[in-house]
Amino acid sequence: MTGYEGGAPRELGVPGELGAPGELGVPEGLADGLAEDLPEPGAVTVVVPTFNEAGNVRELLRQVTMSVESRLPCEVVFVDDSTDDTPAVITEAARDCPFPVTLIHRDKPAGGLGGAVVEGIRAATSDWVVVMDGDLQHPPSLLPELVAAGERASATLVVASRYTKGGSRAGLAGGYRVAVSRASTWLTKGLFPRRLRGISDPMSGFFAIRRTAVTADALQPLGYKILLELAVRCRPRTVHEVPFVFQDRFAGESKSGVAEGLRFLRHLVGLRTASPLARMLVFGLIGLTGFVPNLAALWGLTHAGLHYLPAEIIANQAGVAWNFLLIEMLLFRDRRQHRHWADRTARFALLANADLVLRIPLIALFVSAWHLAVLPATALALLTTFVLRFAGTEALVYLPRRTRKDRKTGAPNADSTSRTGPTSRSTA
Template sequence: MSEDLWTPHAPSNPEFSIPALSVPEGVVAGSVTLIIPTFNEAGNIGELLSRLAGSLPAGLACEVLFVDDSTDDTPAVIEKAALDLPFPVSVLHRENPVGGLGGAVVDGIRATGEGRPGTDWIVVMDADLQHPPHLVPELVGEGERTGADLVVASRYLPGGSRAGLAGNYRIAVSRGATGLAKGLFPRALRGISDPMSGFFALRRSAVTADALKPLGYKILLELAVRCRPAKVAEIPFVFQDRHSGESKSGAREGMRFLAHLAALRSATPLARMLGFGLIGLSGFVPNLAALWLLTQAGMHYLPAEIAANQAGVLWNFLLIETLLFRDRRHRHWADRVGRFVLLANADLLLRIPLIALFVARFGMQVLPATALALVTTFVLRFAATEALVYLPRKARTARPTRS
């Protein structure tokens, strides 16, 4: 990943001043890094930095880090707007925006620990002013007062509102996504009424960037599920209208969200095995559909069975790649396809001898023998798929040479 980090010097205008705000009661004047991911947000930068300058208390050591994936002049606009500010502003421009908005936040978190002064708190917010800048001190203050590791700005607390969501469709989608996430992760999201919020404060000591594997916009969900902060607090906020530009959310982000949920839910071996089995069952649909089409076209049922089985195998491969092993695709895709197809067809060849063994050697009836063979080959295929298709290759160690 090619990245450019621009860090300005101290404010160039000595006459610039902000209102004499004090640090909220209970807040230790530590260091705060605001991580703001941007993608073509040039029209919002000036107003955002102006509001931040009027909101951040003078006693709170603060810096702003923009992690930028833009294709427009957003970095140049940030550089110009930052000249007259009382706090340092940096831009981390990513040429390869891996992981979308969530990946940008993780790269920002990683940057806070690489050759920079220690940061006590990280505040994540959007650049479009739908997250009110004046709440940044309140987020940090609530964390200091309560001893929480994570403080979420929630639209669903008394005093909060989702008013800035445009239309009933987006409101319904947001509500549905929230309910789905809380239903899948009831323990990890306990105490978080708005897991879809992108506005929150996090103790730097409570997160390890290398543990995060985000996909798309929902970075709070990723942090809560993978890092499991010990204590969570919330404050209400009113979701504002966009200041400038258009929303980046859409059907594609919706699909990425579902894939993200599946990846988080399948993080343990038992969950992956269950998902592997459910995907295998779903493969009967394309298998039977292909068999019907081939036999209707006049193909003999035996070669049609073999060909139709490949349709189910490829269906299973696509779902497993997307939902279960998205972050384990270390080998070339052709290598993964070949290995997966070979294992899936070996399953058929192994099942018949196993059934014969159970019947002839152990005296089992055909139906229970078949069921036991199905379970046995399923477990073996899952283990072999994980080990032979998706585990990374072992690094070769160089042999010592004689002088």
Template sequence: MQLSIIVPTYNEAPNVAELVRRVADAVRGIETEIIFVDDSVDATPAAIADVAASAPLPVRMIHRDTPTGGLGGAVVEGMKIADSDVCLVMDGDLQHPPEDIPALFGRFGVGDADVVVASRYMVSGSARGLADRTRVWVSKLSTLLTRAMFPIRLRGVTDPMTGFFVVDRTRIDLEGLHPRGFKILLEMLARKSVRVVEVPFHFADRFAGESKASVRQGVNFLVQLTGLRFGKMSLFALIGALGAVVNLVIMWALIQLGMNYIPAAIIGAEVTIVGNFLLQERFVFQDMRSDAAGVWSRFAKSFAFNNIEALVRIPVIALLVNTWHISSVIAAGLTLIVAFVVRFMFHSLVVYAPRKAGARSRVREVVEEIDAQAATPGEL
């Protein structure tokens, strides 16, 4: 197999037949397979199966009942089972024209690049398929932000967030990728130094169906970008900073309502402890949850530690206010900053620590023993 085409799909049933037809026409003379990695909840799997039965080239499908890593995770799964080391990634909505595949594959064949990127923003390229002016500006500003944060790795790359590219999978660390949502190319380019060249392409109008772009995807992009640039601790800090602001706002509001600053600080702390845990579960330690203790155990450890830390901070706040006459809100902010490093270390090393192989709690052992005894046959 010369080329494996990876197509991640989510509810793209109306586009499947046309996509396969145009790809088959475009890759005549190139031994090619298409791998759909599908997260759909509509008729897309059935449409793929129907097309595969009569397609002039091999068509395979992975359907994921529990999607992990969004579109980027789908791309990685497809690459892992591909028959060729040369993988071309494209969307399933035909905004990446299949007719451009030979140009990408041919440029890769020159042999001086590990990744060939189809760019909307280089000379002769076009982003006309973006739905409206707002999306055009969002795309351009996101690209500028991304290139500014990775000035060395993305030097000369005009479109690091395109979903249309060819890559030699032996030149990237598939196991080391941590995909979130759409921007798998950014993940690849940011994590490892590779040789990149670009070819222009015209981003087309969607053939059928609806765009999957959303505010949620925008948030995932910002989280991904922050994590790639600054690492897990930066995400923890970002959530901690958000929690600190919420904490201070709650405290200030309660003080304005006439509450004493100490109970106000306690209430603010309790609310943000719960909120921070939920955000950390989703965005910071999501890759460690499967190996760690259960969610209620994690919550109990996090909640207990943060309350102990809060109990330590409250007297310190009182000391700063009563002895040094610092504003109570400023005093609370200072103690939150000091507590950050200790909090991160505790969560990384204790809350989300991998479970010991075979380790079971004493309570679980007792419950299992009772169950075993209850199920043992008796005599009449």
């Protein structure tokens, strides 16, 4: 990592000198009013993930300066994945700020926007961390209220919500984005009713959280819905909401699109299948869908004149391939790096076809030894091979390999730890 100094930043925890009312854009009476309302402590790290937001940086820092006065010591951490001149703009704009500004530029944006937020939380030094977008759709004027509300309510997490009384989604462009936002909210709350209790806007990207409530290594962000990740995996004890009006974008274009939508759906599946029981259920549902390509291939092969026995074996491979693709994409996406794709494919195919070899002897055993009728014996054999196939898939295909040193020390394999790309860090 490299560092450089610019603009004589102050250490976090020392009140920023914003000057007399009216200087540096602070309106008359604002500082006094905030000082009366804000309880101690007030230190906050503002984490701003950016991707090509050069046109928004100066205005964002100006509004943060106007909103945060001397009773709320502040630092801003930009985690930047940009391909334009955003890092240079951040460096230049930071020279005029009365608080420290840190720039972390990632060469490889692992985890997308969510991964950038986790990187920023790791770099935070304050009691409170506020996460907000860099396009000014999240109003910086709400920063003091988020922290103050958290202190007043002794909350762990404070969510700026568009869907609580006084909030609005006015800045969402067009009926399509409004519909997608609402549908996503309903879907997530339906999938996680207990974890998201008390959160009316789980899709919000604007929130404050106590740094002690976040276990960064437990997070597995994928895409831009980091609040959902934090709420489900870190389980904050007390949640409070503050209404906010979603603003129009100040400059640039939205990064939302079909690709981000697909990443969001994969993220939902990953969160929902975090427990072994949930993974087994999804594994079974995927297995059921495999009957469709299996039967279609069997029909085609037998109608082409192939004998039904070799046709059964070949058609079974169509179902195996279908199941493998879905399991790779939906169920074990985050574990694919532990083995080469050819190794995973061969192991999965071997396990799936072993099911055919094992099932018939099991049925014979259940009928002869346990005196079961053929139908219940077949059902029990199917259930047994299903459980064995699931356990084998987890253990032999997708769990990271342990080295001889790992087995001796009991240490986790290095492949099982989360990885981020190279970063460069600057304090401006």
